[in-house]
Amino acid sequence: MDILADLNKKQIEAVTTTTGPVLVLAGAGSGKTRTLIHRLAYLLTAKNILAPSVLAVTFTNKAAKEMHERVGALLGRPSTSFPLVGTFHSVSCRFLRREAKLIDYPSHFSIYDEDDQLSLIKNIIKDLGLNVKQIQPRAVLGAISRAKSDLITPTQYETDKAVDYFTKLVAQVYSRYQPALRANRAFDFDDLINQMVWLWQAHPEVLKRYQNQFNYLLVDEYQDVNRAQYVWTKLLAGESRNLCVVGDDWQSIYSWRGADFGNILRFADDYPEARVIKLEQNYRSTKIIISASNAIMERAELKADKTLWTENPKGESISILEVEDEVAEANFVVSEVIKLAQGKSNEAELIYEPIEETGLLPQITPIARYYGVDDDLHQFAVLYRTNAQSRALEEACLKAGLPYQLIGGVRFYERREIKDILAYLRLLINPFDSISFRRVCLNLTHGLGLTSVELVLQEAQTRQVNFLEEALLKNVNISSARREIFKKLAFLYKELDKLLPKLSVTKLIDEVLKKSGLEEDLLDGTTEGEIRLSNIQELKTVAEERAPGKGREALEQFLTEVSLWQDQDSLNKRKNGITLMTLHSAKGTEFKTVFLVGMEEGLTPHASSLDDPRELEEERRLCYVGLTRAKEKVYCLYASSRRLFGTVYPGIPSRFLGELPEALVQTTIINPF
DNA sequence: CGGAGCCACGTTTTT
DNA sequence: CGTGGCTCCG
Numbered sequence: 222m223d224i225l226a227d228l229n230k231k232q233i234e235a236v237t238t239t240t241g242p243v244l245v246l247a248g249a250g251s252g253k254t255r256t257l258i259h260r261l262a263y264l265l266t267a268k269n270i271l272a273p274s275v276l277a278v279t280f281t282n283k284a285a286k287e288m289h290e291r292v293g294a295l296l297g298r299p300s301t302s303f304p305l306v307g308t309f310h311s312v313s314c315r316f317l318r319r320e321a322k323l324i325d326y327p328s329h330f331s332i333y334d335e336d337d338q339l340s341l342i343k344n345i346i347k348d349l350g351l352n353v354k355q356i357q358p359r360a361v362l363g364a365i366s367r368a369k370s371d372l373i374t375p376t377q378y379e380t381d382k383a384v385d386y387f388t389k390l391v392a393q394v395y396s397r398y399q400p401a402l403r404a405n406r407a408f409d410f411d412d413l414i415n416q417m418v419w420l421w422q423a424h425p426e427v428l429k430r431y432q433n434q435f436n437y438l439l440v441d442e443y444q445d446v447n448r449a450q451y452v453w454t455k456l457l458a459g460e461s462r463n464l465c466v467v468g469d470d471w472q473s474i475y476s477w478r479g480a481d482f483g484n485i486l487r488f489a490d491d492y493p494e495a496r497v498i499k500l501e502q503n504y505r506s507t508k509i510i511i512s513a514s515n516a517i518m519e520r521a522e523l524k525a526d527k528t529l530w531t532e533n534p535k536g537e538s539i540s541i542l543e544v545e546d547e548v549a550e551a552n553f554v555v556s557e558v559i560k561l562a563q564g565k566s567n568e569a570e571l572i573y574e575p576i577e578e579t580g581l582l583p584q585i586t587p588i589a590r591y592y593g594v595d596d597d598l599h600q601f602a603v604l605y606r607t608n609a610q611s612r613a614l615e616e617a618c619l620k621a622g623l624p625y626q627l628i629g630g631v632r633f634y635e636r637r638e639i640k641d642i643l644a645y646l647r648l649l650i651n652p653f654d655s656i657s658f659r660r661v662c663l664n665l666t667h668g669l670g671l672t673s674v675e676l677v678l679q680e681a682q683t684r685q686v687n688f689l690e691e692a693l694l695k696n697v698n699i700s701s702a703r704r705e706i707f708k709k710l711a712f713l714y715k716e717l718d719k720l721l722p723k724l725s726v727t728k729l730i731d732e733v734l735k736k737s738g739l740e741e742d743l744l745d746g747t748t749e750g751e752i753r754l755s756n757i758q759e760l761k762t763v764a765e766e767r768a769p770g771k772g773r774e775a776l777e778q779f780l781t782e783v784s785l786w787q788d789q790d791s792l793n794k795r796k797n798g799i800t801l802m803t804l805h806s807a808k809g810t811e812f813k814t815v816f817l818v819g820m821e822e823g824l825t826p827h828a829s830s831l832d833d834p835r836e837l838e839e840e841r842r843l844c845y846v847g848l849t850r851a852k853e854k855v856y857c858l859y860a861s862s863r864r865l866f867g868t869v870y871p872g873i874p875s876r877f878l879g880e881l882p883e884a885l886v887q888t889t890i891i892n893p894f
Numbered sequence: 895c896g897g898a899g900c901c902a903c904g905t906t907t908t909t
Numbered sequence: 910c911g912t913g914g915c916t917c918c919g
Contacts, residue, residue, distance in 0.1 A: 279908090280908045280909075281908045281909080282908085282909085283908085284908085308908080308909065309908095309909075310908095310909045311909085314909095332909095334909085335907090335909095354914095354915085410909050411909090413909080414909095442908080445908075474906080475906085475907075475908075477905085477906070477907085478906085478907065478908085478909095480908095606905075606906075607904095607905055607906070608905085608906085609904080609905090609910095609911095612910090612911095629907090632907095667895090667896095668895075669895085670895045670896080671895090672895090673895095784909090785909065786909090787908090787909065788908080788909095803905090803906065803907090804906080805905095805906050805907070805908085806906090806907090806908090808908085809908090824905095827905055827906075828905085829905060829906095830905085839906095843906080864910085865904090865910090866903085866904065866910060866911085867910045867911090868910095
């Protein structure tokens, strides 16, 4: 097996430069993932590095999984002798659970997601005697999270950042927020990184241990690391400095979440001896698409210098289309897909017939009906700036019978029934978890309300005991009926605790479904209840796959996995259909044909970015990401009027369209008259 | 305590 | 236009 076969010169350099710091600037479609995978394989075989001393960090579980599988395929060895490949959060969580006792946390701490964080913050605001309505807990959480991604502690925030009313309020909430997490034996997502950084800084001997173990470090999507992740990486790379980071500053689209692509631009400051390797040859797209993408990025102010090029054919022009409104836009996309899909498949399977007209705009593109069964539809994607835009597209697809796959929207683990079940299980592992306790009482236990639950919570807090201790209730001033309900709940948990060692997670979920009465509640004959129950069935499938085995250990593993694996489409089976998703979700994907819809001022670029040049730059990069998803053909659409939240707005073509060189585009105005 | 109606609000979201 | 969060009442 030749690991270097089929790689270009630059890629080979990136694969074989195994010692010292390496920065790989990998343009869109330049074979970045391939290079990474080959580098891992090269380390393990040609260099005979032992798997346990290699660590590869990604941002998404999907990327981690892909890397794992593809290295496996390349090496053809069992996954047991694999290096550790995982997301920043999952890897750090693993470390943190191992070392938790050093910072006085149990190893089975809960992991709080955004919902949980918000509940916690709302409670703190209430405790401070402030009005939750006037404050927007979301904004406070956002500020805290941003501070945390910059490794700013509550104390530092108070002294350095608290300058006006809002930031002073944030300081107040933040200083109570961290102790609140501790009281709950919980960490939030940011903590999974931060606490490890702080732990390493406070315990150099522990850091040393990790540095000694992981001699070879690989970080993917480096443009997306925030300050905390940057420090985390730098600490771990330590003195060996065998750190290879791969990324593309042009594809930095998460700076609003604390990602700082400056980290990629400043890499050489920390590592002056770094080898910088640029992967500029694109294997994905046509010359036209690459020229257009370069034209967009030429105008970016702050960026690493690189130019994408390709040996691929010139390809088709980029079609710019003006349509009447979002309905016409969706109709155009749908009929165009049907037309194109027909060209590629058995014609007998596709029959066109205009279906009943809407009555509103009968002149506009009569929708054809899709009768196909081919799976070429995977080759089409419709990308938009905001999730709200998916509605018109979905409707057009449904009307035409065109199968589609919607990425994003309400995520599986954010569904109420799922969160409820998980809260129930989480409380079993961590009975100090007040957020889960609240959920269990309020959503899954009849007869309990906010007032009595708050009283119990308060009593537990003053006595420093967990919520399930019966003795606790003696001093709580609630009616005897409610006291009985609490006692029943506590008893139920005791029972579950006893059964736990013998039960698989699947069985445990069944047990909870029955004993909590949730199953009974959901079997109320409504389809909604049915759907919720089937979601829980799906959760059981996840449990079987990700956490087989029995008892506490399996349950802990399951809870960690589902907390950290919130991936959108990991649960959606890849069914046939065109893909509908936001530009953000599109990063890392590729399609033969891409429709960029809503290319209007105020949408792409988004209105909220117009007054800030830096945010505008991010919109530009977003546009770049959109264009470079396409292998063969790009359509850009804008509507001359668009209905948003019930009101009609005039549509002005996006500035980015005007920046595309005229020679590359073909503009058509689809006018109904 | 919990359901029904009313009002406010509305980017992007890897973990 | 829809959703979700809150209030009021039974």
